[in-house]
Structures are given as structure tokens and as C-alpha cells.
Amino acid sequence: MSRRTRWNGAALAVVMGGTLAAGCGAPGGDAPQPEATGASLAAAPTCGTAPVTLNAYIETGFPLPKELSTEFSKQYPNVKWNIREDQFAVITQNAPRVLADDPPDLMRLPQVSELVKNNLLKNLDGYAKAFGWDSWPASQLEQMRLAPGGKTRGEGSLYAMGLNFSMTGVFYNKKLADKIGMSSPPTTLAELDDAMAKAKSAGITPIAQFNGGATGGLAFPLQDLMASYGPSGPINDWIYQKPGATIDTPSNVQATQHLEKWIKAGYFWKDINAVDYATMMSRFIKGEGLFSFNGDWESGNLDKQMAGNVGFFLMPPVQQGGKQAAMSAPLTYGISSRAKNADCAAFFLNWVATDPKAREIGVKIGGSHPMGPADAPMPEVAEGTVTASTLDAGAKIAQDNGSMDFIANATGAIYAKSWTPQLQKLVAGQQTPEELLKSVQSDYTSQVGGS
Amino acid sequence: MTRPTPDSAVDSPATRPGPAAVTRKRSPARAGGLRTPSRVGWLFVAPALIVYAVFVLRPIVLTVQYSLYRWDGIGPSTWAGLGNYVKVFTDPDLFASILNAVKLIAFFSVIPVVLGLAIASTIRRIAASRLALVARTVLFLPQVIPLVAAGIAWSWLLSSTGLVNQLLGYVGLDGVARAWLGDFSTALPAVGVIGAWVLLGLCTILLLSGMSKIDPSLYEAARMDGANSLREFISITVPSLRQEIGVCVTVTVIAALASFDIVYVSTQGGPGNATMVPGLEIYYLAFSERQVGMASALAVVLMLLVILVALPIQWLTKDRS
Amino acid sequence: MIVGRREAWTGRLLLVLLMAVTLMPFLSLFVTALHPSGSYPSGLEWPSDPQWGNFVKAFQAARMIELIKSSVLIVLGVVPLSLLLGTLAGFAIGHLRMAGRNLVFLVFVLGLTLPFEGIITPLYYQVRDMGLLNTRWAIILPLIGLFMPFGVFWMRAHFVNVPEALSESARIDGANVWQLFWRIHVPLAMPALSSLAILLFLWTWNQFLLAIVLVDDPLKRTMSGALGAFQGQWGTDMPLLCAGSLLILTPTLVIFLIFQRRFVTALLQGSLKG
Structure with missing residues (x-):
């Protein structure tokens, strides 16, 4: 009896011990390392010509991102989209988890500072320089800038981009x-x-x-x-x-x-x-x-x-x-620091702000002011529409800072x-x-x- | 969902001795097993034990470990000792979530069991009729569908333009009509009603099937002694159903304390924190607020609470015959 | 028995009332689903122009075929394996009765009341480290583990009642333990096994928490988790949401109606034994 019991006790101990040994040492520690800065790029990136599938995580109920992605694929047929949609509250809850463990190439973002603190977002400084985003009106990008470590917002490196900016x-x-x-x-x-x-x-x-x-x-x-x-x-x-x-x-x-x-x-x-x-x-x-x-x-x-x-x-x-x-606020989209197709996603963001057709979609469907250089052509808006008055209001706000x-x-x-x-x-x-x-x-x- | 409950009797038959219970003989030789080396028995148990250890026991140990740290789930963690537990019991919002779960017991357990008993004893006489057979199927529907679906359907019923308010309007109670899930004073009870809806059918039928096993001669004897229906109910029905009642209470109490699906779908814990329950709070803390340590401390408290509540119920209602 | 008669009528009335309350949410879902997509119908109001097309629309929007496939795959991953492991362990603890069985049984029984929320956080990190996040394995493997307490408990309760003489006589015929188990005891355990299978099927199909935490892609979730995602995406369109909810709960409903007797028995036994 006693020998048998010991044998069994040993078996139980092996099974339990082997699987439970986890509990040594504090949890955590495999955090992504911060990028030095946005590496400077020799030339502005593109989506290339090989087939690419961009993984995007967007907010449901607003047709703008989908319209833009469709138009983009029309112009760049090698780019396909894999889009997941959720309500904003759900995205807010999921953001850290998704960015860390299931990184999308492009994601609708809530508040960015904590995401930057954990190095979950790609530093876009390199893209900004390559595409010339730095020469746009500074106020457009201000909210998406963060000082090193994600402590203070409004200054520092760029971590996200807008599809347009709303009023x-x-x-x-x-x-x-x-x-x-x-x-x-x-x-x-x-x-x-x-x-x-x-x-x-x-x-x-x-x-x-x-x-x-x-x-x-x-x-x-x-x-x-x-x-x-x-x-x-x-x-x-x-x-x-x-x-x-x-x-x-x-x-x-x-x-x-x-x-x-x-x-x-x-x-x-x-x-x-x-x-x-x-x-x-x-x-x-x-x-x-x-x-x-x-x-x-x-x-x-x-x-x-x-x-x-x-x-x-x-x-x-x-x-x-x-x-x-x-x-x-800009309709904020970010690129995961672990995204597979970061270059293509950045190219898309630049395209949204600069392509005439995309800007038109941005205003007609999105109703908001497009991002981009101050002198970029504005799409025509019919007089007397509420879209026209919201765009006008934008000018007044800019004037009053x-x-x-x-x-x-x-x-x-x-x-x-x-x-x-x-x-x-x-x-x-x-x-x-x-x-x-x-x-x-x-x-x-x-x-x-x-x- | 019907959740299993523990049986404190280890190595004794779990079947209840009813009229049909098999009386088993235990031969002394049996105690040592079937002359099979224990090693073989352990080989049979091993696969189940390994899976269980990896996916249940290990996470339990880890939950306890996490609960002693401050950790955002991504970066490094710092030792917090019992700080997280202190916070669980002192932070009004966190503690309120535990209280809410306890309050939900009134709806998830008391209503289905009490109402179930009343209904079962009323329809006992027609238990074999065709209507009762149909009812058995219908009343089981809430058990079969996902709780999420129940949550969606009821949020719609309880909305300000929903059927519940429409019905109240028909009987001239427009005054009390409101958005039941959006009102501080009614949100928690409204969530409770959803749970009661899910669990009432199960309890009723469980109790009914227990009643059908009661020896009718007991009732006849009571009638001879001049007992009225209420008397009968208290002195015969309830005691005979001790085990069934125990099962109903255990299942429903656990459903209340560990509620998640219904609240997640119908109120997300709001308005304010009026319907926040520990299960949902753990989910929010761990995955959106990234206070993994705090979430784990609350999880440990929840696990202990469930065991502390379930064990005495089992013990009280155990068949001691 | 005049009193009995009146009681019987009260009983019937009560029963009908109870059934009406039970069916009310289903009815409300159905009627709302027939309203024009995007509208906010009030109360229970039959639409002037029933939009049966909403079901087609929801069927496509929810990608029902893929959802069903996903849920079936998950069920196929969870149920047979859980049955096998549970039966093996239940057989050993209940019939072979090896030394130390009480201890190991106690370890299993302790898991019976475990709320899944209690371990969901470490489970997430564990599944992630295994590289299984966003795969169906992320739901399948933990569920098998989580079902072990009940599976072992259930099967042990069966094997404890099997007369040992059965094994003794087979033993005399020269069968080893495995043959004994597979040829004699498993066939005899079929009623218990099928009830357990039904319960596990239902609990797997309706599993919500694991699905929403461990798998982001609704097409790799269980039905219940997919409904969560469907609500996230279409919650702004009430008729469509109602149509989708009905579609998503239809499969279990159909299976329930076909096997209803077994279902009811299984659920009753399930809670009683538990």
C-alpha cells in the first residue's frame, strides 16, 4: 500500500509541478522595445506592385473608411483589404490588446498616449519627413504628437494620422x-x-x-x-x-x-x-x-x-x-508597431490627404475637412448644405485658435x-x-x- | 447556462436514493480495485488531469500570483503585496460590483426558486397532460439559447419604446413606463429579470420532476389528517424536494455571482456603475484598463465567494438519509 | 374532486401565462426583425410591409455559413476529446478505484464551481504565449480543460454504479484493462455519454467569454461570441440585429427541438448530478 501510494503521489506531483511551475518570477517583461525614433527613409514608401492585404480595424456606422479603401483598391489593384469593424467603445476597450497581440496595419484609435507608453504604435516621423507631412498646418497633427515616453501630448514625435479632421x-x-x-x-x-x-x-x-x-x-x-x-x-x-x-x-x-x-x-x-x-x-x-x-x-x-x-x-x-x-480632432488612425505592411498603410494615409478623389470622398462622405497642405484644392460643396456650414465653421475656429x-x-x-x-x-x-x-x-x- | 455544482460526497454514489435507486452491494474485495495496478488507473486519469492542470489549475495559480502585483499586462510588473485586495474592499466602485452580484441573487435565485415552487405545485396535477409536455419544451428554450441572445432580446423589450412599456400602457400604467435598463433605480432589477427569465423554466421543471417522485400516499395521509394545501406544501412538498431545491439554489446563485454575458450585452455595467458585476469588472480591468493585478485580485475574491456560498448550500441540502 | 378540477384549471392558466412570458422575447425579436432596416419600431407592432428580406440580409451580413462552420469545428474539437478524457478518468476513479482516487477526484470537483472569469486573465496570456490567440484552438483547448471537472464527475457517477462482476468475468476471459474499458464499459456507458455530449455541445456552442477575449475574428468564434461581434457591428440597426440574433440562435433551437427529450433529460440530470 505505502509503496503504491508513494508512486501515485509522485505521479500527481509531477503532473502538477510541471504545469504549475509557472508561478515563479514576476509577470510581464516581454514588452516591445521602443523604436529609437522613426527611422529616416531614403524615399517615400509605396505599396509596391506585389499583392498586399492590409489588415484594418475600423469603427462601424461610418462609411468613410470603407469608401476610401474601395477607391484605393481601384487605383492600386494589388492592394486588398481585410477589414474588421466594431463600435467605438469596443475599439477603445480592445485597442491595447489588439495592437499588442493581433497587430493590424491600420487601426481606428481612441486616445494614443498610453498606447505610445507601451510602444504599441509605430513612430511616424520617418513617414512624415518622406511624405512632407511636416509642412502641413501644424495644428492638424498636434493632437497626435507625443513627447518621448508618451508623457505629454501635443508635442514630439508623430504616432498617428487623421483621415480628416472633424469639427x-x-x-x-x-x-x-x-x-x-x-x-x-x-x-x-x-x-x-x-x-x-x-x-x-x-x-x-x-x-x-x-x-x-x-x-x-x-x-x-x-x-x-x-x-x-x-x-x-x-x-x-x-x-x-x-x-x-x-x-x-x-x-x-x-x-x-x-x-x-x-x-x-x-x-x-x-x-x-x-x-x-x-x-x-x-x-x-x-x-x-x-x-x-x-x-x-x-x-x-x-x-x-x-x-x-x-x-x-x-x-x-x-x-x-x-x-x-x-x-x-483628426479621425485618428494609427499603425501598429508590429504591423506587417506599415509602409503601405502609411502610403494609404498620405493618399487620403493628397489624392483629389480621396479628398472629395473625405468631404462628401465624411463631411469633414480633409487633412493635407493648406493650399491643397478643396472639393466643391453645394451652397446651403450643412456640410458647407461645418466647413466654414472650421475656418472660424482656426481664426480664434x-x-x-x-x-x-x-x-x-x-x-x-x-x-x-x-x-x-x-x-x-x-x-x-x-x-x-x-x-x-x-x-x-x-x-x-x-x- | 446550467453550471455544475460540487458534490461534497467523495466516493459515494451521487444518485439520490429514490424509488428506482439501485441498491448496490459492496464486496470487501472491491476496496483494492479490480486487482489492477494503481499505475494503470493513473494512466487513465493522466490525460484529463494534464489538460485540467494546464488550462485550469495553472491559470488559478497564476491569478493568485498576478493579484499580488501591479501590472499593466505589457511592461514589467511591481510587487504590490495585498494592496490590490485592500483596494477591492475599499474602493467603492469595486466593492459595489460585489454587492450588485449579491443583490442579483434575489432575482436569479429567489424568484426562480420561489416562483418555480409555486408554479410547480400548482401544475403538479396536470403534470402528465399534453399541455404540460408542450410546456416542458417551451420553458426549456431559455436554457438552450445563448445568454447573449437573451440579453439582446430583453434589452429591446425593456427599452423605452419596448413591449414592456407598451403593455404597461395598455393597463393604464404609463406613469411607471421608463427605459428600464437606463434608469439608476431599475437597471439592476431589470438585469435581474432577464436572469430570472432564463432560470425560471429550468427550476420549475426540475422541481416538477422532483414532485413526481414524491409518494402520493403521503398526500393522501395528510388529507386524511385534514391538512390544507398550504400545510401539505410546507410539510410534505418542500422537505421532499430538498435536494432539487438545493440544486436550483446552487445553480442560480452561481449564475448570479458569476454573471457576465447578460450584463455585457444589456447594460455594460451602466448607467453609472449601477449594474457593474465582478465578472464584467474583471474583464474591463484586465483588458481595457490594464490593471491586471487588480483584475486578478477581484477574480480571486470572486472564486472564493462562489465556493463560500456554494459549499454551505450543498451541505445544507444534502440528502442525509 | 371538484377542488382538484379548479386547481387543474388554475394550473393550466398559469402554465399558459408562463409560456407566454417565455416566448415573449422571441416574438419581439421576430416582429422587430420584419421592420424596415434602420428604423426604430416601437413595442410589438406588426409592420405594414414585412421585410422578409432582412433575414437574407442578416444571413449575409453575419456570414452565417462560415459562422456555423466555425462553431461546428469548435464543437468537434471540444466534445469528442472531452468525452474521451472524461470517460477515461471517470472509469479509473469510479471503477478501477486506484489508490489516491479520492484526492484526485477532490481536485477535479473543486473546479466544478469555478467562474470562468476567475481565470480568464492568465488564460489570455497563456494562450498568447502558446501562439494560439485568434485560432479556434484558443477556445477548444481551454474549454476541454474547463469541462474536465464536470466530465469526470459525470462519468465517475456512472461507473461507480456499474457492477464489478462484469469486469471480473471479462477478466477471466483474458481481457486486459484497455479491452475491458473499450469493449465492455464504453458501450454500456452510452446513455450517460450521450447526455454528457449534449450538455457539452450546448455549453460549447453558447460559450461567450472565452470567445470574445481569446479570438478577435468573429468567423473563428463560437456562435455566441459571433453574436457579440454582430451586435458590436450592427447594434445600430435594430431590425437587422434582431434578424441576426434569431438566425444565430436558430441552429441550437432546431437541434433542441429534434432531440428535445434527450435534451431535457440531460439538462435535468446534469443539474441534479451536479
Whole structure:
């Protein structure tokens, strides 16, 4: 008996020991090494002539990347596409994992700084030099630049590119505006408030917005209000993770209180915490709301679905004639540091910004301003369309130097973990404006300093 | 999904002694096995054990190991000791997720078991009818389909324009209509209702099949003594069904504590963190926030919690006859 | 038995009500799926112009043929091997009764209540280091391991009840242990095996967590994981999402309806034994 038992015990020990021995030494350590810098290239890369399949991971619901890839394959028939689509929230969750372990050649990116910290993104400096991206207006690329180590955004090496750069503001339903006697877009915050109050008493929901699931859409009006009450510079500093930056400033508290006022006045749908982006769009198109805080990526779509019935204006300032600001961000795409076809992907990104046909698609389908040199030819846009007014708004923002990144992009987790739940609580009356900003700031501090 | 539950009785038959139970004789010679060297037995066990060790035991050990570090899943890690565990119990959001899972027990377990008992005893008399046979098939449907599909279907039913609100409107309750999954006060119960829907059929039928094994003479005797239906139910039905009830409770409690699929699909933990559960929090922490250490600490707590809850239930409802 | 009669009617009514509640979500999916793609129908409202084409559209959008193929491949990878390994171990622990069986059985039983979320993080890194990420093996191999506790438990419960006289007489005829197992005990275990096969099939087909974490390509996932991806991609189009969901749950539904008696028995036994 005893001999047998020992034999068995040994067998068990061998099986267990062999497989469990894993637990020695700390986890991790096989991290990708940083590239010295973007290696300088002798000549601008191309996709060559041999068959290539580009792996792309894009955001669903927006036709632009697909249209561009189709056109690209038409012009360069050796390039085929393998495209995976997900909603933005899913991409945000997956980004680090996918870039590290299943590297796509081209990927729609959320916030880039943490990805750069972990060396998951290709340094594009070499491409920038070879293609001459450095001579484009600096503001186009600023948000995708990172200082060494990914600490501060807005300066340093280039780690991503845009398919175009978008502009946000307020869309409005012209028919409903007529009903309440709003003949021209409001020029001050007070006028906007006034229009909302009139709509409310006329039985029209003043604001069509989403705030459900993992996407707190109230961040749009909130940031617009922040830019009305205060300068956009400090907001950008916060987003770029400049040392000492805080979101909890007096003017931002005022902005949040203003948003709370709108909530309490019943300016949003009652079920806004269950409304996702697509639902909001469908309701706004159906005419179930006067205003909607959104971006020009919808311009093309709205020109089609609400032809002639939709207008756009930039968020009005508190004071008449004050400076205006807007969230304006490149439709960011990056190349994995482990991508197989990085050169071809970079060539595609350059093509999107410079090819006339691609620029036309960018404006017609994407609705936003294309990337590229300041003097590049602009595609024709029909007068009176909302696309035309969003493009004009872009010029005004450039003049006021009022371009901001999105507060949801400050850190990788800030949107899902802080803004979204906090704004949902604000709607439900479970959070105060003051505490909201304090709470977001404390999450931010621990995320920026912690990891 | 029906999840298996542990049987604390090692090396004793797991079948319950019912009318049809086979009485086995144990010959003394048997204790030593079939005169087969133990080595052979171990060879039979080895493949299963190896796969199990590689894909289950090793990850369990690693989870415990990870839980003691701060690690972003990519770069180097630093020793954190029990810091992650302290955070699990002190961070309001993390601890709330555990509380939410506990609250879900009310919906995943209490409703299916209590309602299941009530329904089963009501339809006991017609258990052999054709209607009951059809019902057996229908009530099993939720068990067969993916939980993801259940989540999608119910999110639609519970949306502000969904069928639930439409029905409330018909009976004049427009006032309470709302986006059930988007409202702080109703989101968790709404998720619970989805779970109850999935598990109610299983419990009802399980209890029903247990009832059919109760000796009818017990009821007749009780009737003779003048017992009413309620009395019958309490003194005969429930005690006889101890094992079935135990199984229902165990399966459903584990389903509640380890819920993931339904929440992932219907609310993603929102609004706010009102429906965040440990399973989903582990997924977010590990794969999107890249706090692997914290995720692992929560995972260890979850595994222990499930065992701590499941074992006493098993022990309490074990057939001791 | 007048009282009994009234009780029977209450019972019937209750049963019908319960069935209605059970079927409600399916009905809602179906009706919504018939609305024009991209619209937001409210409540349960029969569309004026039913769009049967939505099912065709969803069939193509979800790439159903490839999805079914993928799920079948995964099931074929998981179920036979799990059955074999589980039966071997169950046979040894339950029938051969070698020394140390209690210990090893306890080790298996401890895994019965394990929530998959508990080990998903290390599993991800382990599967990645094996180079299996984004392959079907990433789902197949861990699932076999995760099913071992239940498989061993289930088969042991069967073999414990097999009279040993059976083996003794075969032994006298000169059969070795392997022949004994393969020729005598496996055929006798068929009822237990088929129930186990049904359960494992269902749990594999509907596995969600492993699929979404370990495999990015929906076409290499299980049905359930693919539905997750389908929702990610088409969640913005309610009728299409509903049509896709129905299509994706159809295969299990059909198999269930064909084998319903075995299914119900297996599930009942499964939870009872567990």
C-alpha cells in the first residue's frame, strides 16, 4: 500500500509541478522595445506592385473608411483589404490588446498616449519627413504628437494620422426652429438658453442627445459649455496631460452647473441614459429634438436624410462676439508597431490627404475637412448644405485658435470609467456638478500618475 | 447556462436514493480495485488531469500570483503585496460590483426558486397532460439559447419604446413606463429579470420532476389528517424536494455571482456603475484598463465567494438519509 | 374532486401565462426583425410591409455559413476529446478505484464551481504565449480543460454504479484493462455519454467569454461570441440585429427541438448530478 501510494503521489506531483511551475518570477517583461525614433527613409514608401492585404480595424456606422479603401483598391489593384469593424467603445476597450497581440496595419484609435507608453504604435516621423507631412498646418497633427515616453501630448514625435479632421458644434432642425421663431442661430449662450426654453414650452424636446450604455454623450454639450465659460487652452492642457493641469476649475464648475440646469429643466429626453448614439441620430432625423450637440462626421448623412432642413452653428460664447472654440480632432488612425505592411498603410494615409478623389470622398462622405497642405484644392460643396456650414465653421475656429481635443480622450479609461458614469449620475440627480469634476479629476490623477 | 455544482460526497454514489435507486452491494474485495495496478488507473486519469492542470489549475495559480502585483499586462510588473485586495474592499466602485452580484441573487435565485415552487405545485396535477409536455419544451428554450441572445432580446423589450412599456400602457400604467435598463433605480432589477427569465423554466421543471417522485400516499395521509394545501406544501412538498431545491439554489446563485454575458450585452455595467458585476469588472480591468493585478485580485475574491456560498448550500441540502 | 378540477384549471392558466412570458422575447425579436432596416419600431407592432428580406440580409451580413462552420469545428474539437478524457478518468476513479482516487477526484470537483472569469486573465496570456490567440484552438483547448471537472464527475457517477462482476468475468476471459474499458464499459456507458455530449455541445456552442477575449475574428468564434461581434457591428440597426440574433440562435433551437427529450433529460440530470 505505502509503496503504491508513494508512486501515485509522485505521479500527481509531477503532473502538477510541471504545469504549475509557472508561478515563479514576476509577470510581464516581454514588452516591445521602443523604436529609437522613426527611422529616416531614403524615399517615400509605396505599396509596391506585389499583392498586399492590409489588415484594418475600423469603427462601424461610418462609411468613410470603407469608401476610401474601395477607391484605393481601384487605383492600386494589388492592394486588398481585410477589414474588421466594431463600435467605438469596443475599439477603445480592445485597442491595447489588439495592437499588442493581433497587430493590424491600420487601426481606428481612441486616445494614443498610453498606447505610445507601451510602444504599441509605430513612430511616424520617418513617414512624415518622406511624405512632407511636416509642412502641413501644424495644428492638424498636434493632437497626435507625443513627447518621448508618451508623457505629454501635443508635442514630439508623430504616432498617428487623421483621415480628416472633424469639427463639433450644434446641429438644429430648421422646421422646429421656425416653429419657435428662431430665424438665425443664437449668437450668445443666453440666446441659446432662450431658444431652448421656447422649444420646451412649445412641447418640443430642446436637445437630442445620447448618454446611454458605455457612451456618455453629455460630454459634448458639457465641453461646449466649458469652452463658452472659459478659455480652451487649460482644457487642452488637461487633455494633453500637462503637469499640474486640472479640470476642476471655477469656469468648468459653472459650465457643469449650466448643464445641470438644462437637465433639471427637462431639456433632454427622459430616457437619455438609455439612448445610444444611433438611437439619438434616428430620433433627431425624425424631428424629435431641436438641437443636437454633435460633429461634422454626420454632415454628409444629415444633408441626405434631412436635406434642407438642418443647420449648424458653433457653440455660442457667453459674451456677444467672444472667442469660439470647438472640439476638433483628426479621425485618428494609427499603425501598429508590429504591423506587417506599415509602409503601405502609411502610403494609404498620405493618399487620403493628397489624392483629389480621396479628398472629395473625405468631404462628401465624411463631411469633414480633409487633412493635407493648406493650399491643397478643396472639393466643391453645394451652397446651403450643412456640410458647407461645418466647413466654414472650421475656418472660424482656426481664426480664434479655438480647437480643442475631446475631454473623453484625456486618458484611455477616463471616458468609460469617469465621464460616462458621472454624467449618467448627474442626469439621475445622484451627483452634483462640483463633486462630478472633483471625482473626474481624482480618477485622472490616479490614472496619469499611477500607471 | 446550467453550471455544475460540487458534490461534497467523495466516493459515494451521487444518485439520490429514490424509488428506482439501485441498491448496490459492496464486496470487501472491491476496496483494492479490480486487482489492477494503481499505475494503470493513473494512466487513465493522466490525460484529463494534464489538460485540467494546464488550462485550469495553472491559470488559478497564476491569478493568485498576478493579484499580488501591479501590472499593466505589457511592461514589467511591481510587487504590490495585498494592496490590490485592500483596494477591492475599499474602493467603492469595486466593492459595489460585489454587492450588485449579491443583490442579483434575489432575482436569479429567489424568484426562480420561489416562483418555480409555486408554479410547480400548482401544475403538479396536470403534470402528465399534453399541455404540460408542450410546456416542458417551451420553458426549456431559455436554457438552450445563448445568454447573449437573451440579453439582446430583453434589452429591446425593456427599452423605452419596448413591449414592456407598451403593455404597461395598455393597463393604464404609463406613469411607471421608463427605459428600464437606463434608469439608476431599475437597471439592476431589470438585469435581474432577464436572469430570472432564463432560470425560471429550468427550476420549475426540475422541481416538477422532483414532485413526481414524491409518494402520493403521503398526500393522501395528510388529507386524511385534514391538512390544507398550504400545510401539505410546507410539510410534505418542500422537505421532499430538498435536494432539487438545493440544486436550483446552487445553480442560480452561481449564475448570479458569476454573471457576465447578460450584463455585457444589456447594460455594460451602466448607467453609472449601477449594474457593474465582478465578472464584467474583471474583464474591463484586465483588458481595457490594464490593471491586471487588480483584475486578478477581484477574480480571486470572486472564486472564493462562489465556493463560500456554494459549499454551505450543498451541505445544507444534502440528502442525509 | 371538484377542488382538484379548479386547481387543474388554475394550473393550466398559469402554465399558459408562463409560456407566454417565455416566448415573449422571441416574438419581439421576430416582429422587430420584419421592420424596415434602420428604423426604430416601437413595442410589438406588426409592420405594414414585412421585410422578409432582412433575414437574407442578416444571413449575409453575419456570414452565417462560415459562422456555423466555425462553431461546428469548435464543437468537434471540444466534445469528442472531452468525452474521451472524461470517460477515461471517470472509469479509473469510479471503477478501477486506484489508490489516491479520492484526492484526485477532490481536485477535479473543486473546479466544478469555478467562474470562468476567475481565470480568464492568465488564460489570455497563456494562450498568447502558446501562439494560439485568434485560432479556434484558443477556445477548444481551454474549454476541454474547463469541462474536465464536470466530465469526470459525470462519468465517475456512472461507473461507480456499474457492477464489478462484469469486469471480473471479462477478466477471466483474458481481457486486459484497455479491452475491458473499450469493449465492455464504453458501450454500456452510452446513455450517460450521450447526455454528457449534449450538455457539452450546448455549453460549447453558447460559450461567450472565452470567445470574445481569446479570438478577435468573429468567423473563428463560437456562435455566441459571433453574436457579440454582430451586435458590436450592427447594434445600430435594430431590425437587422434582431434578424441576426434569431438566425444565430436558430441552429441550437432546431437541434433542441429534434432531440428535445434527450435534451431535457440531460439538462435535468446534469443539474441534479451536479
